[in-house]
Amino acid sequence: MENMLHLAPSQALPMDRTIFLREQLPQAISAAASLPVIDMSRSSDEVRRAILDAGMEFGFFLVVNHGIPEEVMRDMAEVCEEFFQLPAADKAYMYSEDRHKPNRIFSGTTYETGGEKYWRDCLRLACPFPVGDGTRDWPHTPQRLRGVIEHFTTLTRGVGMELLQLLSEAMGIRPDYFEGDISSGDVVLNINHYPPCPNPEKTLGLPPHCDRNLITLLLPGSVYGLDVAYKGEWIKVEPMPGAFIVNFGQQLEVVTNGLLKSIEHRVVTSSTLARTAVATFIMPTPDCLIGPAKEFVAEDKPPCYRTVRFRDFMRIYNVVKLGSSVNLTTDLKNVQKEI
Ligand code: OGA
Numbered sequence: 001m002e003n004m005l006h007l008a009p010s011q012a013l014p015m016d017r018t019i020f021l022r023e024q025l026p027q028a029i030s031a032a033a034s035l036p037v038i039d040m041s042r043s044s045d046e047v048r049r050a051i052l053d054a055g056m057e058f059g060f061f062l063v064v065n066h067g068i069p070e071e072v073m074r075d076m077a078e079v080c081e082e083f084f085q086l087p088a089a090d091k092a093y094m095y096s097e098d099r100h101k102p103n104r105i106f107s108g109t110t111y112e113t114g115g116e117k118y119w120r121d122c123l124r125l126a127c128p129f130p131v132g133d134g135t136r137d138w139p140h141t142p143q144r145l146r147g148v149i150e151h152f153t154t155l156t157r158g159v160g161m162e163l164l165q166l167l168s169e170a171m172g173i174r175p176d177y178f179e180g181d182i183s184s185g186d187v188v189l190n191i192n193h194y195p196p197c198p199n200p201e202k203t204l205g206l207p208p209h210c211d212r213n214l215i216t217l218l219l220p221g222s223v224y225g226l227d228v229a230y231k232g233e234w235i236k237v238e239p240m241p242g243a244f245i246v247n248f249g250q251q252l253e254v255v256t257n258g259l260l261k262s263i264e265h266r267v268v269t270s271s272t273l274a275r276t277a278v279a280t281f282i283m284p285t286p287d288c289l290i291g292p293a294k295e296f297v298a299e300d301k302p303p304c305y306r307t308v309r310f311r312d313f314m315r316i317y318n319v320v321k322l323g324s325s326v327n328l329t330t331d332l333k334n335v336q337k338e339i
């Protein structure tokens with residue numbers, strides 16, 4: 001129990017986070033269909049094709065040989081674990097329930113869930129590019145944390161942009177299509193910590209959701225926890241040393257008019273193992289207007305999504321369906337009608 005967040009003295013007791021889901025969780029099947037692993041050291045042609053195939057089939061894939069040195073990945077994983085191991089009193093200054101604060105720690109999820117809670121502590125950080133003094137409000141301990149996270153984020157963003165370029169080429173659009181406002185918002189990091197949970201069969205770490213940004217790169221740590229929706233079932237994603245798990249965000253679905261899909265995923269907990277995972281989100285700027293691009297629209301392919309500012313999308317698309325099974329997939333098209 002010691003590692004749990006609820007830091008401020010006024011916060012409820014740790015057990016209070018265990019508000020169980022109303023429905024029994026559908027269990028994930030073991031990696032019956034495992035995600036494709038893309039080796040980025042292969043020829044550009046091969047990598048392009050692999051990303052598009054994997055993206056269209058799963059919306060999720062692993063990448064290896066992405067060029068980020070092992071020690072950068074290891075230092076990141078270590079420093080994040082060290083942060084969560086600090087005594088609660090040493091992290092309390094970062095705790096906030098204000099969703100608009102870019103740098104803070106909190107428990108549960110920021111999606112509207114109708115009161116249900118999730119077994120996660122999150123250090124969320126925003127990293128502008130160029131960084132400048134953008135790390136000012138990041139934690140100041142452990143001492144090396146800021147430097148390690150800034151370096152990791154810069155390199156990880158680079159891999160994300162490279163993947164977007166290869167994807168653009170594979171789809172036959174301009175290679176720099178995803179440069180500019182659509183990818184130059186602050187990079188947001190969810191540094192997720194899932195303590196061991198007494199009731200993993202009744203509580204999730206994160207509810208089924210789609211990421212709302214452009215593209216996400218997850219450093220999954222060494223413990224399993226992520227399930228991905230595939231053909232009406234959940235498949236387990238076993239972490240692979242040195243690999244990132246990559247998935248498309250909803251803005252990529254909108255821009256490509258549904259050619260690429262943002263796929264639901266969830267996090268399950270373990271009764272014995274703590275898990276730390278870092279999601280790096282490449283984001284549009286808040287003012288960026290995003291809708292289906294003309295390259296993906298034709299007479300027989302009318303726009304399936306409305307064009308809205310990213311800021312408005314984030315405000316309106318903030319609900320997950322409760323007690324979700326994969327049959328209740330996120331209905332992006334209908335949600336957008338309400339805007
Ligand atoms: C997220 C997310 C997965 C994980 O933060 O959006 O899906 O394994 N994280 O923590």
Ligand code: NI
Pocket residue numbers: 209210211265279
């Ligand atoms: Ni996610």
